[in-house]
Amino acid sequence: MRRDRRVLLLGAGAAACLPSVLRAQSTAPAVVPPIAFIDVHLVPMDQERVLRHMTVLVRDGRIEAIGPELPVPTDAWRVEGQGRLWLSPGLADMHNHCDSRQDMAVLLSLGVTTMLNMGEARNSFVGRLRLAIERGEVPGPRAYVALAVDGSPAYGHLVLTSPEDARAAVRLARTNRYDFLKVYNGLSPEVFDTLVREGAAAGLPVVGHGVTRVGLARQIGAGQVLVAHAEEFFYTFFPPPREDDPDGAPPESAIADAVALLRRHGARVVADLVTYRKIAEQWGRPAVVDEYLRRPEAALVAPTQRALWPLAGYARRRGDLMRRYAFLEALVRAMQRAGVPLLSGTDVSDIPGLVPGYSLHENLALLTRAGLSRFDALSTATRQAGAFIAATRPGGAPFGTVTVGARADLLLSEANPLDDLTTLASPRGVLAAGRWHDEAALAALRRTVAETYRSAVAAAGPSARA
Numbered sequence: 001m002r003r004d005r006r007v008l009l010l011g012a013g014a015a016a017c018l019p020s021v022l023r024a025q026s027t028a029p030a031v032v033p034p035i036a037f038i039d040v041h042l043v044p045m046d047q048e049r050v051l052r053h054m055t056v057l058v059r060d061g062r063i064e065a066i067g068p069e070l071p072v073p074t075d076a077w078r079v080e081g082q083g084r085l086w087l088s089p090g091l092a093d094m095h096n097h098c099d100s101r102q103d104m105a106v107l108l109s110l111g112v113t114t115m116l117n118m119g120e121a122r123n124s125f126v127g128r129l130r131l132a133i134e135r136g137e138v139p140g141p142r143a144y145v146a147l148a149v150d151g152s153p154a155y156g157h158l159v160l161t162s163p164e165d166a167r168a169a170v171r172l173a174r175t176n177r178y179d180f181l182k183v184y185n186g187l188s189p190e191v192f193d194t195l196v197r198e199g200a201a202a203g204l205p206v207v208g209h210g211v212t213r214v215g216l217a218r219q220i221g222a223g224q225v226l227v228a229h230a231e232e233f234f235y236t237f238f239p240p241p242r243e244d245d246p247d248g249a250p251p252e253s254a255i256a257d258a259v260a261l262l263r264r265h266g267a268r269v270v271a272d273l274v275t276y277r278k279i280a281e282q283w284g285r286p287a288v289v290d291e292y293l294r295r296p297e298a299a300l301v302a303p304t305q306r307a308l309w310p311l312a313g314y315a316r317r318r319g320d321l322m323r324r325y326a327f328l329e330a331l332v333r334a335m336q337r338a339g340v341p342l343l344s345g346t347d348v349s350d351i352p353g354l355v356p357g358y359s360l361h362e363n364l365a366l367l368t369r370a371g372l373s374r375f376d377a378l379s380t381a382t383r384q385a386g387a388f389i390a391a392t393r394p395g396g397a398p399f400g401t402v403t404v405g406a407r408a409d410l411l412l413s414e415a416n417p418l419d420d421l422t423t424l425a426s427p428r429g430v431l432a433a434g435r436w437h438d439e440a441a442l443a444a445l446r447r448t449v450a451e452t453y454r455s456a457v458a459a460a461g462p463s464a465r466a
């Protein structure tokens with residue numbers, strides 16, 4: 001692979017100042033000097049355009065200046081683009097369930113600098129690890145977190161059965177610094193209404209699934225700001241499949257109603273095509289799960305998680321979900337055309353085949369295959385994620401674009417992502433939380449995780465290796 005010696009050398013210098021990869025850091029990091037990206041081509045993602053031969057100056061984790069011939073402070077780390085490399089915003093996975101140090105490292109190594117944990121994050125992640133990431137002490141994406149609540153213990157969430165429970169949950173979410181309340185299928189209408197009302201008063205917007213006894217039409221009308229999967233419309237909005245054709249898709253004529261509802265209330269949708277695609281691929285096909293396990297990136301999934309892949313129920317089901325997947329593509333396409341803001345998400349990591357970071361790149365590819373332009377697809381993982389947080393959790397530094405004043409979450413790539421999105425899956429470097437990680441440092445993050453998992457399996461003995 002072609003390597004840029006200067007970038008590499010400077011990157012290695014920067015890496016030496018980084019806290020040791022994956023090691024707990026108890027002390028504050030050293031003062032970070034400004035960082036200058038010199039002679040890079042920019043894909044700012046504020047609109048569809050490129051700015052060639054620019055210098056970008058970063059100070060204190062924010063973009064301080066952008067221009068063709070900026071003076072570079074003498075104490076700045078210089079990352080030389082040499083008129084060849086491309087700089088675009090770091091990526092956002094706005095629906096996952098990642099919360100381990102290892103997942104954080106893998107995500108960052110693949111250019112993911114923002115994520116939304118959609119529920120079941122460990123308290124140690126919500127209260128401690130994500131703050132260490134924000135301070136730059138641990139490599140990982142800036143994480144927003146949602147507290148998942150349900151009306152029954154069927155899916156293992158926190159159970160709320162009365163408005164009083166809902167009020168208590170909002171108080172707890174606030175005390176524990178959650179960012180969102182995530183509603184799940186089994187909540188009662190009274191509890192849902194209380195969550196929306198009390199959540200709004202506490203600055204905690206409601207995101208999540210379709211609630212069976214409420215329905216997305218009423219949920220979005222009441223103020224739910226985000227639908228956690230495009231497929232939720234199947235379950236509480238579109239007419240159910242006919243009994244003689246349980247895998248059938250709704251009529252495409254029904255799509256206009258969903259689009260109109262979202263437009264009317266300004267709600268957003270996580271267009272996580274990769275989630276349903278993975279389910280559809282393995283539906284009734286155990287051999288597909290075996291193939292997922294053989295992929296090299298499976299080494300970056302926690303062994304405890306990977307051990308569950310063959311036990312997940314999807315491969316034992318009968319039927320074929322591909323017509324429903326094709327319908328989701330049409331739904332996403334229609335939402336995009338109508339201007340419904342779409343976010344990228346993955347649902348990593350309960351579903352076999354989903355791998356932190358890799359699945360986000362897969363999702364971008366699937367969005368383009370569904371008919372979105374590369375700019376629109378990349379928008380779901382950059383500027384639309386930033387706009388969503390700015391609208392629902394105001395106050396922090398904006399992100400998702402390469403513009404002056406924005407959080408300096410940056411991805412350096414070999415090619416123009418607007419020509420080739422796959423270039424983003426092999427970053428030449430990532431800047432997050434004020435720290436520059438060059439290509440070698442990113443590869444080391446993945447290698448360390450794979451080795452950690454390998455030795456965990458080895459220590460567990462032969463039975464765990466099966």
Ligand SMILES: [Zn+2]
Pocket residue numbers: 095096097118347
């Ligand atoms: Zn999920």
